[in-house]
Amino acid sequence: MRIVVVGAGPAGMAAARTAADAGAEVTMVDSEPEAGGQFLRGRAKFEHRGVTHLKNTEAWMVEGHTLHLRGPRQLHFDALIIATGAYDRPLPFPGWDGPGVITAGAAQALAKQGVTLADRVIVAGTGPFLLPVATALQNLGATLVGVYEANSPLAWARETKAVLANRHKIAELASYRKALSHLETRTAVIAKHGDRVTVAKLDRHWRPVSHRTEHADLVCIGYGFLPRTDLVPNAKRTNDFLDVDELQRTSVENVYAAGEVTGIGGADLAEAEGIIAGAAAAHQEPPLIAVEAVRRGRLFAQALARAHAVQPGWQTWLNPDTTVCRCEKVSLADLTDAASMRELKLTSRVAMGRCQGRICARNAADLTGIPFDGQRRVIAVPIPLGELADLPEETS
Amino acid sequence: MKVTFNGRDREVSHVAELLPGRFFCGIGVCFGCVAEINGVPEVRACRHQLRDGDEIRTQR
Ligand SMILES: Cc1cc2nc3c(=O)[nH]c(=O)nc-3n(C[C@H](O)[C@H](O)[C@H](O)COP(=O)(O)OP(=O)(O)OC[C@H]3O[C@@H](n4cnc5c(N)ncnc54)[C@H](O)[C@@H]3O)c2cc1C
Ligand code: FES
Numbered sequence: 001m002r003i004v005v006v007g008a009g010p011a012g013m014a015a016a017r018t019a020a021d022a023g024a025e026v027t028m029v030d031s032e033p034e035a036g037g038q039f040l041r042g043r044a045k046f047e048h049r050g051v052t053h054l055k056n057t058e059a060w061m062v063e064g065h066t067l068h069l070r071g072p073r074q075l076h077f078d079a080l081i082i083a084t085g086a087y088d089r090p091l092p093f094p095g096w097d098g099p100g101v102i103t104a105g106a107a108q109a110l111a112k113q114g115v116t117l118a119d120r121v122i123v124a125g126t127g128p129f130l131l132p133v134a135t136a137l138q139n140l141g142a143t144l145v146g147v148y149e150a151n152s153p154l155a156w157a158r159e160t161k162a163v164l165a166n167r168h169k170i171a172e173l174a175s176y177r178k179a180l181s182h183l184e185t186r187t188a189v190i191a192k193h194g195d196r197v198t199v200a201k202l203d204r205h206w207r208p209v210s211h212r213t214e215h216a217d218l219v220c221i222g223y224g225f226l227p228r229t230d231l232v233p234n235a236k237r238t239n240d241f242l243d244v245d246e247l248q249r250t251s252v253e254n255v256y257a258a259g260e261v262t263g264i265g266g267a268d269l270a271e272a273e274g275i276i277a278g279a280a281a282a283h284q285e286p287p288l289i290a291v292e293a294v295r296r297g298r299l300f301a302q303a304l305a306r307a308h309a310v311q312p313g314w315q316t317w318l319n320p321d322t323t324v325c326r327c328e329k330v331s332l333a334d335l336t337d338a339a340s341m342r343e344l345k346l347t348s349r350v351a352m353g354r355c356q357g358r359i360c361a362r363n364a365a366d367l368t369g370i371p372f373d374g375q376r377r378v379i380a381v382p383i384p385l386g387e388l389a390d391l392p393e394e395t396s
Numbered sequence: 397m398k399v400t401f402n403g404r405d406r407e408v409s410h411v412a413e414l415l416p417g418r419f420f421c422g423i424g425v426c427f428g429c430v431a432e433i434n435g436v437p438e439v440r441a442c443r444h445q446l447r448d449g450d451e452i453r454t455q456r
Binding site for chain 1: 410412413416417419420421422425428430445
């Protein structure tokens with residue numbers, strides 16, 4: 001039984017270990033030089049009997065029972081586990097495409113390499129994952145001008161069931177004490193020009209009600225997450241996250257999914273889903289303890305999605321000339337009247353650039369009122385043409 | 397690290413410093429950081445481990 005896992009974050013590592021322990025021959029592929037994924041990168045030492053870890057290796061297409069890797073190279077599988085995680089959703093505002101604005105995930109990745117890029121920093125967006133980023137920047141000596149949460153924490157008061165089942169998450173907050181004292185809620189960065197940052201107080205729909213100017217060299221933004229689902233463009237999804245059943249099976253035969261590609265609930269939920277996917281793919285009964293952890297974790301994930309949902313008022317932060325699509329420099333005013341995502345792309349060139357809409361497609365759909373049909377790309381990574389034919393293997 | 401950026405000598409601690417306004421997601425998703433690195437075109441700089449002597453180009 002050959003099982004291939006794409007992604008070496010908490011979900012992928014757990015899936016690989018579990019499947020190998022069940023006797024499968026496992027290959028775990030990840031584009032990064034080390035295992036760990038978005039949150040644990042650099043802190044996870046992965047080695048497990050029965051698992052071959054292909055580092056620095058990007059997967060770009062699934063074709064039947066074959067996974068295509070950059071290099072080029074192919075892996076054949078009986079079962080495939082997608083554990084590719086998610087990335088921050090940015091929201092556009094005047095100046096977001098200029099210097100000094102990066103995603104919160106980028107700031108976190110840089111911080112892991114000991115780099116902050118600036119002295120005065122702002123972290124803005126929604127959701128609890130802004131706090132570890134702010135803390136990491138502080139620990140590297142940056143001055144935290146503010147952590148701006150666009151939603152109100154009062155939303156959590158309605159989520160007692162999820163909170164009680166996940167008390168350890170609340171305890172985690174204490175470790176971000178130093179950042180928490182800079183937290184302002186119903187607040188967002190709505191413009192940045194040079195080091196002048198416009199910080200607005202928001203109503204509950206995220207429409208600005210007042211604003212002020214702060215000075216910062218770096219603004220790190222994250223308005224929730226978008227899943228990296230492009231290896232399985234035809235799998236069923238809800239709100240772009242992959243649908244899975246109780247065994248983590250997607251709607252595509254022999255393809256499982258685990259971790260943030262199915263929803264956002266933190267590293268422990270990702271790991272528990274990985275265990276279930278790894279067991280199920282190797283035809284074993286998933287351990288009850290993982291099943292229970294997933295149940296608890298999903299309660300938290302659903303509460304998180306409700307309490308930190310993106311509200312439509314952000315659309316008022318843009319001017320007509322504000323960039324929506326960074327690759328093709330498409331501004332709000334360039335967005336045409338279109339009936340479908342496809343028509344919008346062809347007429348305005350939004351989402352037609354190098355990132356293939358990963359950054360802008362969702363925002364463009366919201367701004368035009370076109371239903372977002374998920375990110376369905378045929379190829380996960382743009383491939384230099386020559387590589388398909390004859391480049392030497394770049395894997396280590 | 398001592399590198400060459402568009403033909404000029406630069407000293408930086410991370411490739412992100414060379415690409416303000418382009419280095420954005422930091423994890424290989426946005427393709428904003430694409431550059432020619434040591435003669436190889438279309439490399440996402442955020443996925444490249446910078447070394448002394450690297451040559452980075454965003455323009456010819
Ligand atoms: C800024 C930020 C802060 C966070 N803070 C916390 C926190 O404090 N606590 C917490 O619990 N969670 C936090 N998270 C969430 C965290 O991402 C998850 O908890 C956890 O990392 C999810 O695990 P995963 O295995 O699903 O995905 P990931 O950890 O994202 O792993 C996915 C892996 O797949 C690889 N990959 C993706 N596509 C491909 C491809 N095509 N080919 C090869 N490899 C590929 C990626 O390189 C990555 O290593 C944070 C996330 C972000 C962005
Ligand atoms: S910074 Fe986004 S791909 Fe490199």
